[in-house]
Amino acid sequence: MSRTQQTSYSQHPPYTVMLIVPTGVGAAIGGYAGDAMPVARSVAQVADCLITHPNVLNGAQLYWPIPNALYVEGYGLDQFAAGQWGLRPVTQNRVGIVFDQGVEADLRLRHLQVADATRATLGLTLTDYVVTDAPLGVELRTAASGATWGTIQNPGTLLRAVEKLIRVGGAEAIAIVARFPDDMGSEALQQYRQGQGVDPLAGAEAVISHLIVKTFQVPCAHAPALLPLPLDASLSPRSAAEELGYTFLPCVLVGLSRAPQLIPHPAAQQQPGEIWANQVDTLIVPATACGGSAVLSLSQSNTQIIAVQENQTRLQVTPEALGIRAIAVNSYLEALGILVAHRAGVQPAALRPGISSLKEL
Amino acid sequence: MELVTQFIQIEVEMTGAIAHLQPRILHQLQQYGQPLRWAIVAVDGDRQQVKVEAVVLSQGATTIEP
Numbered sequence: 001m002s003r004t005q006q007t008s009y010s011q012h013p014p015y016t017v018m019l020i021v022p023t024g025v026g027a028a029i030g031g032y033a034g035d036a037m038p039v040a041r042s043v044a045q046v047a048d049c050l051i052t053h054p055n056v057l058n059g060a061q062l063y064w065p066i067p068n069a070l071y072v073e074g075y076g077l078d079q080f081a082a083g084q085w086g087l088r089p090v091t092q093n094r095v096g097i098v099f100d101q102g103v104e105a106d107l108r109l110r111h112l113q114v115a116d117a118t119r120a121t122l123g124l125t126l127t128d129y130v131v132t133d134a135p136l137g138v139e140l141r142t143a144a145s146g147a148t149w150g151t152i153q154n155p156g157t158l159l160r161a162v163e164k165l166i167r168v169g170g171a172e173a174i175a176i177v178a179r180f181p182d183d184m185g186s187e188a189l190q191q192y193r194q195g196q197g198v199d200p201l202a203g204a205e206a207v208i209s210h211l212i213v214k215t216f217q218v219p220c221a222h223a224p225a226l227l228p229l230p231l232d233a234s235l236s237p238r239s240a241a242e243e244l245g246y247t248f249l250p251c252v253l254v255g256l257s258r259a260p261q262l263i264p265h266p267a268a269q270q271q272p273g274e275i276w277a278n279q280v281d282t283l284i285v286p287a288t289a290c291g292g293s294a295v296l297s298l299s300q301s302n303t304q305i306i307a308v309q310e311n312q313t314r315l316q317v318t319p320e321a322l323g324i325r326a327i328a329v330n331s332y333l334e335a336l337g338i339l340v341a342h343r344a345g346v347q348p349a350a351l352r353p354g355i356s357s358l359k360e361l
Numbered sequence: 362m363e364l365v366t367q368f369i370q371i372e373v374e375m376t377g378a379i380a381h382l383q384p385r386i387l388h389q390l391q392q393y394g395q396p397l398r399w400a401i402v403a404v405d406g407d408r409q410q411v412k413v414e415a416v417v418l419s420q421g422a423t424t425i426e427p
Contacts, residue, residue, distance in 0.1 A: 022400065075398070141368060143414050145402035151366040151416060159364070203398075207366060207416045210397045291401025291411070296383040321404040322411075323379045 014048035015343045016275070018283045018294070018303075020077070023055040024148040024202030025289050026314040029332065031202075032195055033241035034059025034251065039332045043284070044069050046339045049275065051087070053077050054209070054221040054255055055202070059241040063251035070275070071255040073220050075210035076262050080277055081294035085217070086263035087275040093219065095256045096127040096171025098161045102135035102179035103225045110246040111177050111225065118253045125257070127169035132157040136178050138204050142188070146314030150204020152178075155211055162212055173219040173256040176208055177249065180224040193229070193243075195236025198314055219259035223248040282306060282342060284335050290324060291317035299324040304342065306335045362421040369393050369417060372410045386413055394419030 019040055021030030030036030036056045041064060044050040050069040057063065057071055070087055072080065079085040097115060099108055108131075118124040137153025152158065158176070165171045180201055183189055191197025205222045212220040229243055242248060263274060270276055280303045285295055287307035299305060299319075305326040307319050319326035327348075329335050341348050349355050373386050390396040394417030403412040 143368070143370070143402070145412070145414055147400070147402055147414060149368050149398075149414065149416060151368055153365075155364045155366055155418065203416075207398050211366075211418065214395070214397060289400075291404075291413075293383060293399070296379070300380050315402055317401050317404055317411075321406060322375070322382070322401070 013279060015046075016049040016051065016280050017043050017047040017339060018077070018081070018280050018298070019043055019050060019052040019056060020283065020285045020292065020294060021056050021311070022286070022289045022292055022313070023074070023206055024199055026146065026198035027286055027289065027311055028313070029311045030056060031199055031313070032192070032236065032238035034062060035238040035241075037062075037064055040069060041066060042332070042336055043339065046336060046343065051077070051080070051275070051280070054252070057255055058221065058248070058251040060248040061244040061250050062241040063254045065254070071219070071221075071259040073209050073213045073259075074206055075213040076219070078293035078297070079262075079264075081280075081297040083277045083297070084266055086267055086270065087260040088263055089260045089273065089275070090258060092125055093173040093257055093259060093261075094125050094127050094171055095173045095175055095253055096165040096169045097129040097175045097177060098158065098165055099129060099131045100136045100138075100176075100178040100225065101132045101157070102137070103177060104179075107225050107227070107246075108177075111223075111249050114247050114249040115253065118250065122254065124253055126253070127165065127171045130161045130165045130169065132161040136208075138178050138180050138208075140181060140200055140204050142198070142200070146198060148198050148200055148203035150201075150207050152204075152208060152211070158208070158211065159215055162216060166216060166218065171218075172261070173259050174212055174216070175249065175252050175256055176212065176220065176222045177225050178208055178222065180204070180226050182227050193232055193235055193239050195238040213262070217262045217264035219256055219262065221252045221256055221259075223252045277301065282339060284308065284332075286311035286313050287318055287328060288315050289313045289317060290319050290322060290326070291315065295324070296322075306338055308332055308335055364418055364420060366397065366416050366418055367394065369415050371413050371415070373413055374409060375404070375411050376409050382411070386411075390415050390417060393417045
């Protein structure tokens with residue numbers, strides 16, 4: 001940070017932006033293999049602090065260390081936005097892995113080799129791992145809305161495993177590796193690989209991590225265990241990151257290694273270094289996916305909301321339809337411009353040719 | 362009784378202030394279990410209703426209309 005920026009920092013609170021791209025709704029940007037990461041990297045250049053979630057920062061084998069980005073799982077993000085939980089940045093977490101018993105031995109070994117690689121090559125701190133006492137039984141579904149969801153037949157086995165990982169292993173952040181159905185010939189998967197469809201796994205992944213964050217109030221993220229897909233010459237660039245290796249785990253371990261700890265109670269008195277919802281200056285969200293808890297919560301605060309039209313989703317839940325005030329922009333490029341102006345204290349209208357005079361109230 | 366997760370869909374009135382919508386959604390979802398993940402997936406402005414899809418956590422099996 002430059003000397004000028006340091007001086008500004010001491011005079012003004014950190015400019016904090018939350019970036020949300022809901023998973024499992026077919027977002028044109030961010031609905032594939034971590035393809036909203038360029039947006040996150042760009043926002044992080046403008047903001048002092050970027051708060052976003054694993055769907056944005058997870059690119060399977062690919063990830064990018066953004067020092068001022070906070071990796072916050074979706075359930076934690078919702079509680080944070082509601083003012084119920086705070087965030088405490090850390091220098092590192094001890095990350096523990098829970099394996100679904102349904103992951104076959106060879107595939108588990110591939111994941112353990114990823115884990116060992118992150119320890120040796122990246123210096124991450126990992127605990128010993130736990131295997132669930134029964135298969136999780138992940139089931140996928142696509143709802144009438146077009147969004148993908150999922151359920152777990154056996155949530156209890158996952159909860160028991162995580163409890164052991166925290167109590168015995170000393171884990172401070174949890175990576176879940178669940179066996180997902182292989183469905184190589186499905187139209188949904190083929191469309192996803194072409195960068196066209198809705199991520200068929202996303203909804204179930206979110207349910208798994210939400211369960212853990214809700215129950216244990218610790219950082220958590222999920223990596224699906226699947227067999228490798230056959231080579232496809234027409235693979236979309238947006239989906240390519242998930243077909244580079246045998247697992248989706250590297251980005252999850254990296255993200256969790258510095259994910260903020262969750263402060264699971266409303267702050268009667270905020271402590272220095274903690275981050276709370278009343279510090280969020282701006283929320284950026286796709287214009288047709290404004291029906292989530294975090295958006296509803298922050299719509300009741302002083303946070304400005306930027307709705308990005310170009311990031312089309314399968315839904316049609318706009319700020320206007322809900323009666324939420326938001327700044328409509330066409331693209332993330334335009335959103336970045338709004339951020340710069342907002343941070344500078346400049347009214348965006350002053351950056352356009354026409355500006356009307358004041359009127360009497 | 363074992364925990365189970367279930368996918369549900371409900372419709373919620375959106376009359377009144379937007380500030381009341383999220384508590385109203387949570388209240389209706391809690392009749393089925395602990396909400397794990399939910400979102401408004403459609404808005405019917407004419408009927409002043411929103412459609413919500415959710416996965417809830419509950420004890421044992423409950424029959425929910427898909």
